[in-house]
Amino acid sequence: xxxxxxxxxxxxxxxxxxxxxxxxxxxxxxxxxxxxxxxxxxxxxxxxxxxxxxxxxxxxxxxxxxxxxxxxxxxxxxxxxxxxxxxxxxxxxxxxxxxxxxxxxxxxxxxxxxxxxxxxxxxxxxxxxxxx
Amino acid sequence: xxxxxxxxxxxxxxxxxxxxxxxxxxxxxxxxxxxxxxxxxxxxxxxxxxxxxxxxxxxxxxxxxxxxxxxxxxxxxxxxxxxxxxxxxxxxxxxxxxxxxxxxxxxxxxxxxxxxxxxxxxxxxxxxxxxxxxxxxxxxxxxxxxxxxxxxxxxxxxxxxxxxxxxxxxxxxxxxxxxxxxxxxxxxxxxxxxxxxxxxxxxxxxxxxxxxxxxxxxxxxxxxxxxxxxxxxxxxxxxxxxxxxxxxxxxxxxxxxxxxxxxxxxxxxxxxxxxxxxxxxxxxxxxxxxx
Numbered sequence: 090x091x092x093x094x095x096x097x098x099x100x101x102x103x104x105x106x107x108x109x110x111x112x113x114x115x116x117x118x119x120x121x122x123x124x125x126x127x128x129x130x131x132x133x134x135x136x137x138x139x140x141x142x143x144x145x146x147x148x149x150x151x152x153x154x155x156x157x158x159x160x161x162x163x164x165x166x167x168x169x170x171x172x173x174x175x176x177x178x179x180x181x182x183x184x185x186x187x188x189x190x191x192x193x194x195x196x197x198x199x200x201x202x203x204x205x206x207x208x209x210x211x212x213x214x215x216x217x218x219x220x221x
Numbered sequence: 222x223x224x225x226x227x228x229x230x231x232x233x234x235x236x237x238x239x240x241x242x243x244x245x246x247x248x249x250x251x252x253x254x255x256x257x258x259x260x261x262x263x264x265x266x267x268x269x270x271x272x273x274x275x276x277x278x279x280x281x282x283x284x285x286x287x288x289x290x291x292x293x294x295x296x297x298x299x300x301x302x303x304x305x306x307x308x309x310x311x312x313x314x315x316x317x318x319x320x321x322x323x324x325x326x327x328x329x330x331x332x333x334x335x336x337x338x339x340x341x342x343x344x345x346x347x348x349x350x351x352x353x354x355x356x357x358x359x360x361x362x363x364x365x366x367x368x369x370x371x372x373x374x375x376x377x378x379x380x381x382x383x384x385x386x387x388x389x390x391x392x393x394x395x396x397x398x399x400x401x402x403x404x405x406x407x408x409x410x411x412x413x414x415x416x417x418x419x420x421x422x423x424x425x426x427x428x429x430x431x432x433x434x435x436x437x438x439x440x441x442x443x444x445x446x447x448x449x450x451x452x453x454x455x456x457x458x459x460x461x462x463x464x465x466x467x468x469x470x471x472x473x474x475x476x477x478x479x480x481x482x483x484x485x486x487x488x489x490x491x492x493x494x495x496x497x498x499x500x501x502x503x504x505x506x507x508x509x510x511x512x
Contacts, residue, residue, distance in 0.1 A: 120368035123376040147439075170461060171353030175439035184443040185350050186457045187510070200457050 131216040132162075145192075147176065151208055151219055152194075162210050162219055163194045168203040181205065240404075242304035247400050247409035248417030249296040254393060256290035256421075261389070266381035269344025270436050277432050288425035294339060296421065297396075298332050298448055305329070305475070309490060314479045317403070325403040326476040330468055331395050333448055338388030340446040342381055345433030350443045352384070354456075358464030442511040454503030471496055 132148050138157050140146035145154030147165060150173060155161035165173050165181070172185035180191040188199030195204045210217045263280055265272040276283040308314055314322060341352045352374065359370035375383030401407050409417075434440050445453045456464060471493070478489050 116372070117365065117368055120371045120376075123371060124367065125376055125378060128378065166353065170357045170456065172350040172443065173353075173439065175441070182441070184440055185354065185445075185453065 128221040130219045130221060131213075132210075132219055134212075134215050134217060137217050150221075152181075152205070160210055160217065162208040162217075164206040164208050164221065166206070167201055168196070168205065169199070169201040174205070240304075242300045242307055243404065244410055244413035245417055246297055246300035246304055247404055248413030248415070249293045249300055249421065250396060250400060251409045251414050252293040252417050252421045253290060253297055254397070256286055256293060257389060257393070259286055260290055264342070264385075266342065266385040269342055269348070269381050273343055273345075274432060284429065285425050288428070288430040289421050291339070291430050292424040292428070293417065293421040294336060295447070296417065296424075298336060301328065301332060309478065317479075319479065321402055322479045323476050324399045326472055328396065328399050328403070329475070330472055331392055331399070333468070335388060335392040335396060336448055337446055338384050338392060341384050342388060343433055344381065344436060346436055346438045346440060347433050347443045347445070349436055351445050352381075354445070354453075354464070357461050361461040362465060444507065444511055450507045451500035451503040454507040455500075 130149065130151070132151065132153070136148055137153050137160050140148055140153040141155060141157050141160055145152060147153075150165050152163045152165055153160050154163075167174050167183040167185065167188055169183065169186055169188050172183050174181040174183045174188070174190065177189065180189065180197070181194070182189050183199065183201065186200050188201035189197050190201070190205055191197050193204075194207075196202060208219045208221060210219055212218075260276065263272060263276050263283065273287075276287055278284070280286075317325060337351065337355065341348045341355065356370050356374055359373065360366040362369055373383065373387055375381075444450060452464060452467065455467065459467075474489055474493055474496070478486060478493075481489055
C-alpha cells in the first residue's frame with residue numbers, strides 16, 4: 090500500500106518537474122526568437138546639416154560629424170557597459186565608469202576597450218536613416 | 222496538592238532570539254508594498270519620467286507617497302542586512318531548515334533586484350544608465366545571457382513595462398513568500414509594522430526625495446542605486462560578468478555558513494566581512510569621484 094502511495098507521489102513530483110522543464114524550454118525558445126531587430130532611427134536632414142556645420146553634435150543617442158554630403162555617425166553608447174557618453178574636452182567621457190574616448194571615438198582611458206560603434210546612415214527623402 | 226517546583230530555566234520567548242530586525246524588515250516590506258500600490262494609478266512605464274514628474278509636483282501628497290515608498294523599500298534592505306548580522310553573531314542560522322535558510326539568503330539578491338527595478342523605473346538619466354548596465358551584465362551570463370536580459374528587461378528598447386511588472390509582481394511576490402516562510406507568518410506583526418510605518422513616515426516627511434536629471438541630460442557623473450555603488454566602483458576594474466559573479470559568490474558564501482562547522486564557519490565569516498569592507502571602500506570611492 091505504502092509503495093503504491095510512494096510511486097504515485099514520485100509520479101506527481103516528476104511530472105511536475107517535467108512540466109517546469111518544458112515550460113522553461115518553451116520560454117527560452119520564445120525569448121530567443123524575440124531578439125529585437127535592427128532599429129532604424131530617422132534623423133532630420135536639417136539637424137544633421139547643423140550638427141555637421143558645428144563640427145559635430147549629438148542627435149539623441151547618435152553623434153554626427155563629417156560633411157553634409159557624407160555625414161559620419163557614431164553611437165553614444167559606451168562600449169564598456171552601455172551608458173551614454175557625453176561630450177568632453179577632446180572627445181567623449183562616460184559618466185558611469187569614467188571611460189574616455191577621443192574625438193574619433195577611440196578609447197583613450199578607463200575600462201572601455203573598443204571604439205564607439207559606427208552607425209550606418211542612408212539618405213531617405215528629407216531624413217537620414219540611422220541603423221542601430 | 223503538590224505543585225511542581227519552580228526552576229531557574231528561562232521562560233520560552235515569543236519569537237526567535239534574533240528576530241528583532243527581521244520583524245522590522247517584514248514591517249517595512251508591508252509599508253513598501255502598500256505605498257507602492259498607492260502609486261500604481263499614477264505611474265506609467267511608457268512615460269516614466271513624465272509620470273514621476275507629475276507624481277512629484279502635480280499630485281497632492283505625491284512627493285510624500287513616493288518618498289514613503291522609497292524610504293520604506295530602502296529600509297527593507299538595511300534592516301534585512303542588520304538581521305543577517307544579528308543572526309550570524311548569535312549563531313542562530315541553524316534554527317531554520319536548510320531549504321528555508323537558502324530561500325532566506327536568496328531574499329538578499331531579490332531585495333536588491335527589486336530596489337534596482339524601482340531605481341530604473343524613475344526613467345531619469347541615472348535610471349537609463351542603470352538599465353543599460355543591467356542589460357550588459359545580464360547579457361554576460363554564458364549561454365542564455367541575452368534571453369535572461371529579455372526575460373527581466375523586456376525585448377522592446379526603451380520600454381519599461383517588463384521592469385515594472387517584475388518590480389511590482391514577480392520580485393515583490395517572491396519577497397513576500399520567502400519572508401513569510403522565513404518568519405513563519407503570512408503577515409508582518411503589528412508592532413513591527415507600526416514601528417516601520419512611523420520611521421518611514423518620519424523620513425518621508427523630513428527628508429525630501431528629489432527628482433533625478435531628465436533622461437536627455439548628460440551629467441558629468443551618474444550614480445547607480447546606493448546599494449550597488451560598490452559594484453559600480455568595482456566594474457571600473459572588472460569585466461561585466463563580475464556584475465553577477467560577485468553577488469552570486471557572496472550569496473553562496475553566506476548560504477554555506479549554515480553548513481559549516483568551526484573553524485570553516487569563522488573563515489567564511491571572515492571572507493564575508495572582507496567582501497563587505499572592500500564593497501564599502503568602492504562605495505566611498507565612487508561617491509568621492511562624483512563630487
